[in-house]
Amino acid sequence: xxxxxxxxxxxxxxLSWWVSGDTNAFFGLGFNTLVNVLVLSGLCLGVINIxxxxxxxxxxxxxxxxxxxxxxxxxYLARRLARKEGRTDVCAMPYGPSVPHMFxxxxxxxxxxxxxxxxxxxxxAAGLAWSLIIGVIVLxxxxxxxxxxxYTPQAAMLGTLAGISIAFISxxxxxxxxxxxxxxxxxxxxxxxxxxxDLKLPGNIPVGLAALLxxxxxxxxxxxxxxxxxxxxxxxxxxxxxxxxxxxxxxGLADVAPLLATAIPLGIYNFTEGxxxxxxxxxxxxxxxxxSILIADGAGAVVGAALGCPFPPAVYIGHPGWxxxxxxxxxxxxxxxxxxxxxxxGLFSLLGALLPLxxxxxxxxxxGLLIGAQAFQExxxxxxxxxxxxxxxxxxxxxxxxxxxxxxAAGTTASQVGEDALSNAGLVFHGTALLGGGAxxxxxxxxxxxxxxxxxxxxxxAAYSAIGAVLGFIGLIHAEAVGWNVGGQIALGYxxxxxxxxxxxxxxxxRGDSGGVREDQPVAxxxxxxxxxxxxxxAREPEPARADSVQEIPGRPATA
Numbered sequence: 001x002x003x004x005x006x007x008x009x010x011x012x013x014x015l016s017w018w019v020s021g022d023t024n025a026f027f028g029l030g031f032n033t034l035v036n037v038l039v040l041s042g043l044c045l046g047v048i049n050i051x052x053x054x055x056x057x058x059x060x061x062x063x064x065x066x067x068x069x070x071x072x073x074x075x076y077l078a079r080r081l082a083r084k085e086g087r088t089d090v091c092a093m094p095y096g097p098s099v100p101h102m103f104x105x106x107x108x109x110x111x112x113x114x115x116x117x118x119x120x121x122x123x124x125a126a127g128l129a130w131s132l133i134i135g136v137i138v139l140x141x142x143x144x145x146x147x148x149x150x151y152t153p154q155a156a157m158l159g160t161l162a163g164i165s166i167a168f169i170s171x172x173x174x175x176x177x178x179x180x181x182x183x184x185x186x187x188x189x190x191x192x193x194x195x196x197x198d199l200k201l202p203g204n205i206p207v208g209l210a211a212l213l214x215x216x217x218x219x220x221x222x223x224x225x226x227x228x229x230x231x232x233x234x235x236x237x238x239x240x241x242x243x244x245x246x247x248x249x250x251x252g253l254a255d256v257a258p259l260l261a262t263a264i265p266l267g268i269y270n271f272t273e274g275x276x277x278x279x280x281x282x283x284x285x286x287x288x289x290x291x292s293i294l295i296a297d298g299a300g301a302v303v304g305a306a307l308g309c310p311f312p313p314a315v316y317i318g319h320p321g322w323x324x325x326x327x328x329x330x331x332x333x334x335x336x337x338x339x340x341x342x343x344x345x346g347l348f349s350l351l352g353a354l355l356p357l358x359x360x361x362x363x364x365x366x367x368g369l370l371i372g373a374q375a376f377q378e379x380x381x382x383x384x385x386x387x388x389x390x391x392x393x394x395x396x397x398x399x400x401x402x403x404x405x406x407x408x409a410a411g412t413t414a415s416q417v418g419e420d421a422l423s424n425a426g427l428v429f430h431g432t433a434l435l436g437g438g439a440x441x442x443x444x445x446x447x448x449x450x451x452x453x454x455x456x457x458x459x460x461x462a463a464y465s466a467i468g469a470v471l472g473f474i475g476l477i478h479a480e481a482v483g484w485n486v487g488g489q490i491a492l493g494y495x496x497x498x499x500x501x502x503x504x505x506x507x508x509x510x511r512g513d514s515g516g517v518r519e520d521q522p523v524a525x526x527x528x529x530x531x532x533x534x535x536x537x538x539a540r541e542p543e544p545a546r547a548d549s550v551q552e553i554p555g556r557p558a559t560a
Contacts, residue, residue, distance in 0.1 A: 015082055021326015022334065025091075029322065030335035031209055033096040035363060037063065037339060038355065040097060040311055041348050043106045050120045052236070054308075056346045061242040062307035063097060064343030066300040070095035070313055071336030073296040077288060078329040090286050091323035092332045093277070093293060095300075096339075098314035099367055100161060100169070101266060105130055105310050107168040108262055108397070108439075115405065122251070127310030129252030130259045134312045135301025137267025138274070142294035152268070152444065153451035155375070155383035159390025160443030162375035166391065167398030170368030173361035183224060183358035187215040191366045208363060215359025224356050233353035237346045242307045249306055257482040261438035270297070274315050284320040383451050390447030393477075397436030403429060434490065438477035442468075445477060449497070456513075458505035465498035 037060065044050045044059060071092075078092035105127045114123035177184035193199055194207030201210050219225050271294050278290045293315055301312035322331065342348060375387045407413055414422060414429050422429040435442070445468040452461035468477065472490035475482040479490065 013083055013086055013088075015079060015088060015329070017330050018334075019326065019328050022328055022331040024325045025322040025327025025331035026334045028206055028325065029094050029096070029316075029327075029332060030338055031206060033067070033335055033339050034342075034351075035208060035212070035360070036097050036099055036102070037343070037348055038351060039099075039360060039364060040102045040106075041352060042357065042360070043102065044124075045352075047106055048110050048114050048120050048123050050124055052349065054121075054124070056236075056349050057238075057240040058242070058245075058308040059310070060343040060346075060348055061240045062304050062309035063311060064340035065242050065307055066304040066309060066313045067096065067336040067340045067343075069300045069303060070296050070315070071333045074293075074315075075329055075333040077292055078286075081286060081288065082329060088328070089323070090329060091281075091284070091319055091327050092329050093281060093288065093319055094316040094322060094332050095297075095313060095336065096316055097311050098270065100164065100371065101131075101134065101270070101314070102311045103169045103364075104164060104262065104266060104440075105312075107172075108164070109259065110310065112401065115408065121248075124310060125248050125252035126255070126259065127252070128249045128305045128308065129256055130263050131301050131310045131312045132249065132253070132305035133256070133259060133263035134267045134270060135298045135305060137264065138271045138294055138298030138301060138312075141268065141271025141274075142291045142298065153383070153386065153448050155379040155386035155451045156390050156444045156447030157268075158375035158379060159387035159447045160394060160440050162372045162387060163391035163394025163439065163443055165368040165371035167395050169371065170365055171398070173364040173368070176361045177358060177365065180219075180224060180356075180358035182222065183215050183218050183356060184362050186218065187211045187359050188362035188365065190214060191362055195366065211363065212355065212359055215362075216355055219356030219359055224358070225354075229353045230350070233350045236349055239344060240346055241344060244306050245308055246306060248308065261476045261482075262440045264441065266440065270312065270314055277315050277319065281319040284323050286319070286323070382454050386447045386451035386454060389450040390443035393436055393439040393442040393446065395436075396432050397439035400429075400433045400436045403427065403432070433480060434478045434487075437475075437479045438471070441471060442477040445471065445494075449501075453501070456508070458501045458508065462498045462501035462505060465494045465501055468494035469498065 040063075041055055041060065044055045045052060050059070074093045074095055078090050082088060082090035109130045110123040110127045113126050114120055117123065177188065188211075190201075190211040191207060194201060194210070201207060274294050274297055275290060278288050278293050281288055297313065297315050304311070304313070375391075376384060379387060404414065407417065414433075419430055445464055448464040449461045449468070452458070452464065469491040471477045472479070472487040472494055473485060475486035477487075477490070479487045
């Protein structure tokens with residue numbers, strides 16, 4: 001008998017499907033996803049007026065499929081990694097609906113279309129097309145992501161998201177809070193204490209759960225809620241399974257050009273954020289393949305859009321926290337399966353009747369606050385002005401929407417009132433509308449130009465100005481429509497700025513001045529000669545908080 005025949009093969013590693021730490025991580029991630037689904041359901045019903053039968057019978061079941069796609073695949077990746085490295089402490093990546101994107105698709109994409117057409121189904125179709133584009137961009141980002149990051153300053157990326165968070169995420173919930181502050185403010189206080197201090201609640205109860213329970217109790221005891229609504233919702237509980245509806249998606253794709261102005265930068269943000277989260281997991285000891293993570297992320301958005309869900313999913317930040325809490329390979333899968341079953345069984349209508357809106361909106365305001373603060377916390381101090389510059393177009397877009405909505409409620413329009421009358425009332429309507437056109441792309445361009453000027457990288461700033469000229473010429477930024485030569489004066493403004501910046505760059509080069517920042521300041525990555533992945537953002541410590549996550553506190557996992 002040969003040596004090879006007598007040598008015993010090592011027994012395969014025994015990898016448990018569930019450990020005690022998975023329970024802690026499951027409840028944390030699962031409850032957070034539950035709240036997110038309740039919020040997006042409310043947005044569809046209360047803002048876009050999509051019929052409840054479509055929200056609970058089509059959109060949520062499609063979302064359930066998204067959750068299964070990502071969480072099943074991420075569990076497979078985690079178990080494969082565990083066996084490959086012979087470890088039992090591998091933690092799966094968390095996954096769920098992206099909170100920033102769900103507000104953006106509602107307030108920036110679907111709401112303007114609904115207000116124009118008065119047809120929620122047309123707005124819904126546009127949201128599906130937008131989500132599909134996001135998914136395709138994320139899939140492409142799996143291959144080109146490092147090269148895109150090379151050319152985008154962190155201040156511009158985070159600044160335009162801060163603008164969205166301030167205008168479109170924070171303002172509405174803040175106003176809604178004051179319609180029932182006796183319910184909302186105690187909830188907000190609990191959230192601020194739990195997420196921004198090192199204090200732990202009794203019994204280590206999750207902060208979001210405690211806040212929601214307190215607000216719900218106050219709402220029911222105070223007579224804010226109605227038992228009849230609960231009975232009606234319970235009667236409507238039914239099983240709904242998703243199915244592809246390419247016709248609805250095709251209607252949304254028929255007018256795709258205006259959607260690109262927000263889908264392109266948000267898709268770039270999505271896969272850039274995914275890359276950061278994969279790096280965060282690697283620091284915690286779990287080295288995942290970036291391409292595999294992003295492919296599942298993008299595929300979830302594409303499949304969900306075809307099934308009827310306008311809300312793209314995302315890989316969440318918080319892997320190190322869930323791993324520290326004992327989460328391993330299955331907690332995320334369990335969370336996804338439970339939430340998916342609730343979507344298929346139509347239980348979210350019942351939950352919506354049980355939970356008062358003023359108890360939920362403070363959680364949304366907290367998310368908006370976190371995104372806004374992140375832009376200033378995670379960028380160099382000298383780039384604060386670039387962050388503010390990136391914020392401004394989004395505020396202008398929000399203000400334009402308010403003015404248009406107010407005029408529509410009065411039965412008129414800005415063109416009917418006239419620019420002179422609006423100016424006499426102290427409004428710069430036309431300029432505000434142009435400033436806010438394509439706000440996300442505009443914020444990225446203006447923020448990038450400003451950041452590079454601060455760093456005296458004038459050629460890079462000139463390049464972004466030239467890009468702004470092209471985008472303005474075809475109406476993707478600073479315009480009310482997309483087309484050929486719709487923004488001639490806008491394009492000239494950016495083009496002349498590019499010439500001025502190029503002249504400054506040439507003068508500095510002639511003087512032998514290489515530019516850069518003062519020696520006592522951290523230096524942003526120079527675009528010239530940088531390798532893929534070496535451009536701004538550079539810093540990885542501290543790890544930037546995910547836009548739809550809560551702040552990590554030592555000893556407690558972050559929720560996403």
